[in-house]
Amino acid sequence: MVKRKKSYIKKINQLDTLSVHAGVKTDPLTGAVMTPIYATSTYAHDRPGEHKGYEYSRSQNPTREVLENSIAELESGYKAFAFASGVAAQTAVLDLLKPGDHVIAFDDLYGGTFRLFNEIKSKSSNIEFTFVDLNTNFSKEIKKNTKMIWIETPTNPLLKITDLKRIARIARKNKLITVCDNTFATPYNQRPLEHGIDIVNHSTTKYINGHSDVIGGALVIGKNKKLEKKLALIQNSTGAVPSPFDCFLTLRGIKTLAIRMKKHNENGIKVARFLRSHKKALNVTYPGLPNHKQKDIALKQMNGFGGMITFIYDGNMSEISKFMRKLRIFTIAESLGGVESLIESPSLMTHAYLHDKSFNQVPKKLVRLSVGIEDSDDLIEDLNQAFK
Numbered sequence: 431m432v433k434r435k436k437s438y439i440k441k442i443n444q445l446d447t448l449s450v451h452a453g454v455k456t457d458p459l460t461g462a463v464m465t466p467i468y469a470t471s472t473y474a475h476d477r478p479g480e481h482k483g484y485e486y487s488r489s490q491n492p493t494r495e496v497l498e499n500s501i502a503e504l505e506s507g508y509k510a511f512a513f514a515s516g517v518a519a520q521t522a523v524l525d526l527l528k529p530g531d532h533v534i535a536f537d538d539l540y541g542g543t544f545r546l547f548n549e550i551k552s553k554s555s556n557i558e559f560t561f562v563d564l565n566t567n568f569s570k571e572i573k574k575n576t577k578m579i580w581i582e583t584p585t586n587p588l589l590k591i592t593d594l595k596r597i598a599r600i601a602r603k604n605k606l607i608t609v610c611d612n613t614f615a616t617p618y619n620q621r622p623l624e625h626g627i628d629i630v631n632h633s634t635t636k637y638i639n640g641h642s643d644v645i646g647g648a649l650v651i652g653k654n655k656k657l658e659k660k661l662a663l664i665q666n667s668t669g670a671v672p673s674p675f676d677c678f679l680t681l682r683g684i685k686t687l688a689i690r691m692k693k694h695n696e697n698g699i700k701v702a703r704f705l706r707s708h709k710k711a712l713n714v715t716y717p718g719l720p721n722h723k724q725k726d727i728a729l730k731q732m733n734g735f736g737g738m739i740t741f742i743y744d745g746n747m748s749e750i751s752k753f754m755r756k757l758r759i760f761t762i763a764e765s766l767g768g769v770e771s772l773i774e775s776p777s778l779m780t781h782a783y784l785h786d787k788s789f790n791q792v793p794k795k796l797v798r799l800s801v802g803i804e805d806s807d808d809l810i811e812d813l814n815q816a817f818k
């Protein structure tokens with residue numbers, strides 16, 4: 431098993447090279463350039479208890495190991511753990527806590543994360559959650575049993591941004607673990623470990639894999655032996671690991687992460703500018719627009735702003751539905767971060783759970799775009815004809 435010590439990524443172009451090469455070695459047995467799919471559940475021992483570092487594929491698998499090393503290196507991390515989904519990775523993080531522990535979480539989160547907190551972990555593990563705007567002075571919410579701060583930046587779906595360095599500083603002072611869901615930004619646009627965050631969480635289903643054909647998740651940590659041991663124990667004991675085939679597909683997706691993110695960033699700003707010029711699109715939100723509320727923080731900690739845009743459609747719900755159905759390139763679908771452009775209504779689709787619980791501020795007429803890597807003129811033309 432390979433352990434590496436990686437220094438922080440110093441220039442953005444490094445990501446071009448790392449996307450292709452990070453964690454990947456030619457196969458020592460055959461010289462195969464691409465990582466083989468090690469479809470095996472178990473491994474021969476030379477004699478009982480003596481093996482080559484692999485015992486059983488829930489515990490270790492060579493294909494998964496390459497994926498984990500790749501994501502770790504891209505995130506400027508030391509160690510990564512791959513999971514069968516983004517929420518499985520998040521569940522593993524919450525398994526670090528004990529009943530009665532308290533988590534402070536950003537008040538805008540992926541709907542499934544909120545559901546995991548509210549329906550499962552607060553009930554099955556008696557973990558307490560407080561949702562706050564992390565951009566306010568939230569120190570008064572820190573209690574004796576507070577153990578963790580849960581961040582998403584940019585958030586899903588409101589694209590709120592919070593200052594990672596500031597949160598890490600507050601957490602260190604109070605001995606709290608910080609977790610950042612980096613799904614929207616990807617390591618190409620933002621690397622939270624470099625800002626002092628303890629655990630990075632990904633839904634690799636989204637930009638990391640990028641081709642809308644795998645469900646997966648990952649956790650990344652810096653050099654921290656205690657945390658590494660605990661997370662390895664949780665991953666092995668609870669067993670929500672990805673299949674070798676899914677690891678292979680995700681590794682294949684990562685090869686083009688940098689080149690895809692460049693195009694998402696380019697298309698994102700162009701489509702956001704077009705929407706801002708259109709009278710049917712109100713309150714267009716994109717971290718790269720000059721009117722974004724936390725634009726200064728975004729500029730400080732991000733290299734680009736990705737392909738996620740939201741706006742409020744100026745019309746009723748049936749007009750919104752009609753607008754979406756008229757689109758020819760954008761597909762009406764949940765999920766995001768794939769090469770193809772998607773559009774959805776968070777209040778009816780991804781965040782219906784939050785909307786039904788009348789929790790939080792997901793507006794009914796909010797429209798969320800995941801801008802893909804198609805030609806930006808084609809995308810703008812498509813939106814323009816659908817608005818008519």
Ligand SMILES: *Cc1c(COP(=O)(O)O)cnc(C)c1O
Binds near residue numbers: 517582613
């Ligand atoms: C999709 C998503 C998740 C959940 O990941 P799955 O792979 O669907 O389990 C978590 N966080 C964010 C920001 C997401 O977009």
